[in-house]
Amino acid sequence: MNYIQTMRKMIGHAPLLTVGCGVIIERGNQILLQHRTDADVWCIPGGVMELGEKVEDAARRETEEETGLTIGDLEFFGIYSGQEGFAKYASGDEVYSIQIIFKTSTFSGELLQKSDESRAHTFFDKHDLPDNLNSHQSRFIMDWVQQMPLPIIK
Template sequence: MNYISEMRKFIGNETLFTVGCGVIIEENERILLQHRTDEDNWCIPGGVMEIGETFEITAKRETFEETGLIVTGLELFGLYSGEKCFVQYPNKDKVFSVQIIFKTNNYTGELKQVGIESREHKFFSKTELPVNLNPRQKAFVLDWKENKKTPIIK
């Protein structure tokens, strides 16, 4: 069942409250970002929780769907909420999403470069991050860049 599709039948484009889970994947002090096809910006792998899932299962499922990678050893990186978690998409759908972000450097699998949601994946160092970061994810990418060590609550 796709929760968002089902709810949109009832509320149309009005604001839907969701829980998003994402993973900061590190390799040699670099972060894996994906270039999104829908908004033409860079973000970490992740997506929306489905009914009955745990935060960790959502993060792992979404990461696999978007990258082809299986992540393990997830550690809580941060909890994000507030104005920057609101978006109105080009189709007029509105969403407010609380973000649960994990971090890991443990992964297996072959990175798929092209998919429905992304056109490219690339590891970036802290000094070469792209300028067109997803505005709803910029806070946690910059927190990663600044070496935040304890779970962040924003």
């Protein structure tokens, strides 16, 4: 049994503080997003840390589980917390998540299109993102968009 399942047995659906780790995977001016199976939203790969796990290891593990990709160098992108990290799931479980986000442009492997957690994976241009971004992740996805240099229009 994992940590969250253990805690849920003790506290039921009450809010739980979690630490999530995610990776912005870049390919030029594009970002890899996954279409979640549990909701009709797009997000970056990532998930919750396990007890004793390093944040970098959690980000790599979750990315590989969800995408099939092995991540190369990780660059720290940011830490996100606050009310925007609140989620209430269909089960009734509530969480406040602190998100530690990395980015990379080095990866290898065969991209999985479907997994238990995702319907599809697509690289989106920063100017053509889907409308239904995960509300808990749109902050750092849009921060990534604004950091990128704007294209030169001729």
